[in-house]
Amino acid sequence: MKKLLQSLFVLLFIALNAMAQERTITGTVTAKEDGLPIPGVTVRIKNSTEGSTTNSNGKYSLKTTASGSIQLDFSSIGFGTVTKLLPVGATTLNAVLESESGALDEVVVTGYGSGRRISSVVGSVTVVGAKTVENKPVANAFDALQGKVAGLQVFSSSGEPSTTASLRLHGVGSLGASNAPLFLLDGIQVDESTILNMNPNDIETVSVLKDASSTSIYGARAANGVLYVTTKRGKVGADATITVQGQYTVANPASDEFYRNFLNTAQLSQLQIEQGLRTPAATASLLAEFPNDTKWYDYYYKKDVPTYQTDLTISGGGGKTAYYISGSFFKGEGNRFRSGFDRYTMRSNLTTTLNQYIKIGMNLSAGTSNTQTNGLAGNDTNGPLALLAQPWFSPYDANGNEYYGTVIPGWGRYSPRYIADKTPFTRNRLSFNPSGFVEITPVKNVTIKSQAGIDGFIDRETSARLASDVRFPGAGTLSEYYSRRINKTLTNTIEYRFSLEKHNFSVLGGQEYVDGVTQEFGANTSRLPNDNLFILQNGDASNRGVSSSKSEYAFKSLFGRLEYNFDNKYFIDGSIREDKSSRFGANKQTATFWSVGGMWRAKKESFLEDVKWLTDLTVRASTGTSGNSAIGNYESLATAAGSPNYNGLPGVAQSAAGNPDLGWERQQKTSAGFKASFLDRIRLDVEFYYRETSQQLINVPQAYTTGYSLVRTNVGALQNKGVDITLDFDVYRNDKHGAFVTPYINANMNRNKITELFQGKNYYVNPGTGVLWAIGEPVSYVYPMWAGVNPANGLPQWYIPNSGDGSVQTRTDPTAVTSTFSAANLQQNTGIQRYAWLNGGFGVAAGYEGIYINADFTYSKGKYMINNDRYFFENPTTFSGFNQSVTVLDYWKTPGQTATFPNLTQQFTQFDSRLIEDASFIRLKNLQVGYNLPRSILEKTKAVKGVKVFFLARNLLTFTEYTGPDPEVDSNISLGAYPNTRQVGFGLQLTF
Structure with a gap:
């Protein structure tokens, strides 16, 4: 006891x-x-x-x-x-x-297989997180990437709410095929328009894959880089989180300087007197009848148009299942008449672990959108060129009532607004993007994964001229056009990871199949008698038309990747991929692409471990090949088309020559760079690259005696070389108060050079573009070179090119000028490069005790564009009687005068080098200021976890010397551009 x-x-x-x-x-x-x-x-x-x-x-x-x-x-x-x-x-x-891109070692998906810590990724990958993409007042998520990734050029070329961004990575990789990157959504290939039709707030990360080590695994489609978009998911073991958010903004053109730069009534009437178009007495009589000074820009563009967005998300996880469910509504009006875009989306992402061997997941995404666009574009005088209207005419009567449906007195035209209303164009899109996967781990460290997905949509486009249009009474027209696209992706991989003491290996093999089918049909009719009976069968039975088409393509691929590292210090990886595409000739369909890369985490070396000021140092290099197949589906085939070519009866005629030897456009890219961190506050990433494209997919001009003007051929070579630099640093950081100030800057400097053309040519002028391709030169502009106005006689002057060397060499000899204009005989290399040599962004993120501010600027230097608007608005002798820019007042009048324009007997503006303008710009792309209510207040509510209020603005400031509507247009020529919008507004986010 x-x-x-x-x-x-x-x-x-x-x-x-x-x-x-x-x-x-x-x-x-x-x-x-x-x-x-x-x-x-x-x-x-x-x-x-x-x-x-x-x-x-x-x-x-x-x-x-x-x-x-x-x-x-x-x-x-x-x-x-x-x-x-x-x-x-x-x-x-x-x-x-x-979180996100600020984290030094986040998990990223860069290719097939499981995600990896970014510190172990050999390739060059930049990750942009949800904080950058979400809460922007535009429909297109990629607009938020502008200026955020070194080497990735993102331009929004239009203020149309439904526009997609123009993206280009490390310069122009092809002179004939597309330069767009490959877009992947949760591993499934999609079109960029698919991103437009999804909610940007559903995006978790966008990984930009830039070098051969990260892109070659995608082979045939990765020549222009890869943008890998992952969507948000729930977390196992987390209670349900409900987020409700709404935001509202108003929009106006980002800059109205171009539109305000027109002659007023007094200026234009005086100019026309000087031109001899009207006597002073006749002018006085005209202005007595029409005593107006109309700013047509204010009539043509709406002010403070609204954009709304509302989101609801539920995420969490219980047991072995994680879920993310969202719904959203977006509605944005455009500043032009009949311009707008609305979108409804739903998404459900589910993942669950069935047992210790099997994990499955499914992403279900669908949406519907409605697009309305104004067809009065380009050089339509009822559209962008409506600003030619004389200011003494007014679309309103003396009582302020609009002349709607009646001719505007004196002008003799109907208002552009009325014409747009009577000629509507709408598109409805139903999009669906389901995907799913099964992941099996039969034995330790072995993962077998099968994934399948669809990128699909059904479009209905309707264009019409209403029967009520008084210009064509009872003669309504209607066209209906349907199209359906289904792109399928099926991927199977097996991955084995194992370690032998300090030796770590990962081996991956896979197979992928991609195919796409697009089917279209349409019908049209005319002489519809009534707006209320606007359906096809009510048109004239004798005047109807039908059309249909079908287009298909397929890819088959095998690929493999081997990764090795020693002690997580020395890394090497290699990949190989064989692609077969239906787009190429029977003997050229298959191609093999490869890459090899290495990385050294130098900071882990013993001689650097004790260097306190050096927080991290990683050196990397890679080289490899990839391909480009972004052309039409049947360009290798000699195709035929139906043609009423025999006594008006249906027949068949050959429509394309085809090219049975058409094969892959190839590209090799070599990169080397380093990533360093200093004092745990300063982060620097530098990468040099050399990119060479050969066997380009160019439409080569043919002798017209062949019956064909162009044939797609593998010819020519192009080089791009440059450097990416990214720098950000913590000026101030205090975790206790949630305080930080982190400025950043990034830049890409790129130079291109043509090294080979076709048919033995040293140069080639791309017809109708003003663009020159010349061996040994960058892509440049070719136009007659303006030499100024002769001060003695007021005649225009142009430089005479060198004889014998075509358009390649630039000659600006002041002793060799002519006053006789000839577009063909005077054209020469202007020495102005088509593509900007410097692009990037800078900004700052800061916060304190729940208050935060993010300001993001983007810039482009060396960007040039042909301002075709000036041809119409600086030509009073050619477009006599119409309104003009105020610049035309500086014309030659007296001997010895230095003037911008010649005397009134001459044409003021020709298609010459004056129209090529420096469109470099700096733009405050995004600004957001917000406040998160303190947790001490929210805890008292029990239910509310977070409250955030924020102010947001887009394109708030623009600095440029470009005189056209918008410098951001990504084109060689700008004509009637729909300018980007300046948006300001606010939002509210509640989390439960």
């Missing part, structure tokens, strides 16, 4: 002592960017198995018997890992995690 009591006493003492030593650690984990709590964060005692996770409010509770000071690791996918020290005796420890 005594021994039993002694044993019980000892056990009780041990238990009481253990209870006395056990302590509970609590705290809250929040995001650095916005101060909101982060659910699902893993909290673990360093070098221990003891741990916990944060709940939906970002709180955790962890019991431990460890004594003394303790180190805790805080980690979560998409955030950097943070280690913090808990002092002796303390029981509370909070942490702030840095």
